[in-house]
Amino acid sequence: MPQVLEFKLPDLGEGLTEAEIVRWLVEVGDVVAIDQPVVEVETAKAMVEVPCPYGGVVTARFGEEGAELPVGAPLLTVAVGSQEPLAGQAPASGSSSGSGAAAKTGSAPGNESASGNVLVGYGTGAPAARRRRVRPASFSAPVPVPVLSPVPAAEEARGPVAVVSPLVRKLARQHGLDLRLVAGSGRDGLILRTDVESAIRVVEEERAAAAPAARPAGERIALRGVRGAVADKLARSRREIPDATCWVDADATELMAARAAMNRAGGSAAAPKVSVLALLARICTAALARFPELNSTVDTEAREIVRLSEVHLGFAAQTERGLVVPVVRDAHSRNVESVGAEIARLTEVARTGKLTPADLTGGTFTLNNYGVFGVDGSTPIINHPEAAMLGVGRIVPKPWVHQGELAVRQVVQLSLTFDHRVCDGGTAGGFLRYVADCVEQPAVLLRTL
Structure with a gap:
């Protein structure tokens, strides 16, 4: 006799308490295998495919696409021990006799039917479920x-x-x-x-x-998902952090020439190109080694500044779903090629909407290249709970005094927004001046390598 088990929305980590149903991947009556993704949800961090820890026949789904569910709310019920789809229903795409066998062997909790993947609230042990008799004729979506x-x-x-x-x-x-x-x-x-x-x-x-x-009447757009999370984070940053901004124009002609030389030395046309963002990221890590005050956070309850030994560098990326900040882990231990490769990988994942919560959290300093939008300057908002953000404008030809003569040079505006609690203007200015010096004379960076 099949047993109906209820699968609830699991704790997806990172303190998330709810998720929005984006797309159901199964229908009522489909046969599902253990750990088969059954629904795609959007949290405040990312899009996630949720696997079901049970194998069997889907008997009910709870929640329409677009509905928000709290963690612990029922997602669906599965008749374990039955591998036959409902009358008039075909097995789910990707299902096979193998998946049906997995469902059949999982007729009782506490044996091999348990999921091998550990979700919060669902382990590899016996699933907690209420026992009910299965009445195939009554299988239907809840009305x-x-x-x-x-x-x-x-x-x-x-x-x-x-x-x-x-x-x-x-x-x-x-x-x-x-x-x-x-x-x-x-x-x-x-x-x-x-x-x-x-x-x-x-x-x-x-x-x-x-x-x-x-x-006033007009189109109303709910602040939900990624956009809602960004709105909350930016509002909290402005509410809690006493930020200040300093900026400087820098001659990036030599940096661009150095980049071109690096790419020529790559050998083949298929070799990955060194990006300007990768160079700026490496400059940031060198500057943070000299000015560690800016790689910190503030514990407001303890009234303490926490200086961080590792640099996890976030970079702002605009996607169709809104602004996201993927994080390059251990950027302080990477060279330009390694940083560039990780930035390229995370950017591609962001474009497909598949960034995980782990990809978007844990940053200690953020690099924001708003020059891609064709603007020269900005006063960026700090990515809470970090202590600083470096903003980079577009690099454009401008009149510039070079070696005592007026010339056309590639000029960029750099801006640093910093938490005034962690340092004073002298430290912030020293950091920004060092970054500008590395941009103007890349050889300066060699002294720290």
């Missing part, structure tokens, strides 16, 4: 229960309410919504976030019909 005319309430709902997520309770409280008047579409009447959001929309529509619009 949402209609919302029962919600109205705002001034006080917290009293009595037992079918709500598990504290995020759902908070959302209802913020909008003055009485949860006792909301019917849940989850299992056993559980009130989900989508139920509360639907109820809030009904209330707002009723209010809008009774009074003139208080806000």
Whole structure:
């Protein structure tokens, strides 16, 4: 007799508490194998394909594409011990008799049916599940229960309410919504976030019909996913960090000539080219070795500055999903070629939207090349909780006094935004001046190699 096991949204790490369903990879009635990806979700950090730790037949899915679910909310249920798809359903693409066999052997928790991949809340041991008899004729997707005319309430709902997520309770409280008047579409009447959001929309529509619009009409774009995470981080940076910015123009003619010479010395046309960003990254690591105050963070609770021994260099990258900051690990121990190769790899992964949370966290200093947008200067916002960011404008021909004579040179503007708690202007100016000297005379960098 098959056993129905419930798979809940696992803890995806990095302190993430919720995720948005982007795309279901399986349908009700599909046969899934152990560790087969079943849904693609977007967190505040990245897009993630979530594997199912059970093998069997999908009996129900919870949540439509675009819905946000808290960690621990049901994702789907799987009938373990049954390898036959539902009547009228074909096996999922990529499924085989081998996957069906895996499902069949996994008819009882605590044996080989357990996933080999360790998700938070799902280990290689026995999965925690409620035992239910499988009635194939009743396998179907859950039907949402209609919302029962919600109205705002001034006080917290009293009595037992079918709500598990504290995020759902908070959302209802913020909008003055009485949860006792909301019917849940989850299992056993559980009130989900989508139920509360639907109820809030009904209330707002009723209010809008009774009074003139208080806000201007227009397209509204929710701050969710990556864009929402960036908005929160930038707002926190400006709220907590007393930042200051200094800048300088530098003659990058010699740097560009050195780059051209490096690429000519590469030998074949297929050899990877040295990028300007890779050169600037190597200059940054050399400057941070001289001015370690800027490779630090502030512990606000302990009122301490924490100087970091390793440089994990972030670089700003614009993608279709918004601004992201991939991190080059241990940049201080890499040469120009190694840094350039890692920047190229992370940039390509960012373009495909496959950066993991680990790729986007742990940075200690950020390099921001906004020159690619055709602008000369900017005052970048520090990537919290870091202490500084170097901004680089476009490199363009400009009149410049060179060796006592007016000449046309390749000029770039460099700007450093820094946390004034970790250092004073003298240190920040020294760092920026050293970077500018390396740009103008790349041979200066050889003294630190």
